[in-house]
Every structure is written in structure tokens, then in C-alpha cells.
Amino acid sequence: MSRWPRNEARKAAVLAEIVRYLGEHGVPPTLEELADELRVSLPVAHKYVERLEAEGRLSSLWVAGRRSPRSLRVVPSRQLVLVE
Numbered sequence: 305m306s307r308w309p310r311n312e313a314r315k316a317a318v319l320a321e322i323v324r325y326l327g328e329h330g331v332p333p334t335l336e337e338l339a340d341e342l343r344v345s346l347p348v349a350h351k352y353v354e355r356l357e358a359e360g361r362l363s364s365l366w367v368a369g370r371r372s373p374r375s376l377r378v379v380p381s382r383q384l385v386l387v388e
Contacts, residue, residue: 318342318349318352319356321333321342323378332374332377335349335350335371335373338353353376361379362376363376
């Protein structure tokens with residue numbers, strides 16, 4: 305059995321939590337807050353954030369080689385419309 309659907313569901317949960325947190329608090333969560341809310345370890349939260357950044361679904365600001373603590377942003381998805 306492929307692990308792909310489970311990983312996609314987890315990445316979707318990370319994105320949803322960032323959006324929820326931002327709506328509730330007015331700022332994006334830190335990695336620590338994201339890990340706490342998702343009930344995962346900090347390295348696991350970091351891994352999913354890195355994967356989502358690599359896919360272009362999440363962005364963050366880097367300062368002096370480090371991710372700025374409250375800079376996580378969900379990148380709006382672009383939907384392709386086929387014209388026949």
C-alpha cells in the first residue's frame with residue numbers, strides 16, 4: 305500500500321491548521337505552535353513545512369539563513385481552466 309494518500313492528508317492538515325491559526329490569532333503559527341496544535345514533534349512539523357515549501361504550497365521568509373518565526377504563508381492554489 306502506498307503512503308502517498310496518508311502524506312497528502314497530513315500535508316493538507318498542516319495547511320488547514322496554518323489557515324485556522326492565522327484566522328484565530330491574526331498571525332501565522334511558529335513551528336513550535338504548529339507542532340503543538342497538530343500533536344506531532346517539532347521535527348515532524350518541520351519536515352511537512354519543508355515538503356510544502358518544496359512543492360510551492362507554502363512560503364516563508366528567511367533571514368540570515370533561518371526561517372523567520374511567524375512567516376509561514378499558504379500559497380493560493382492556481383486552478384487550471386481548460387478551454388475547448
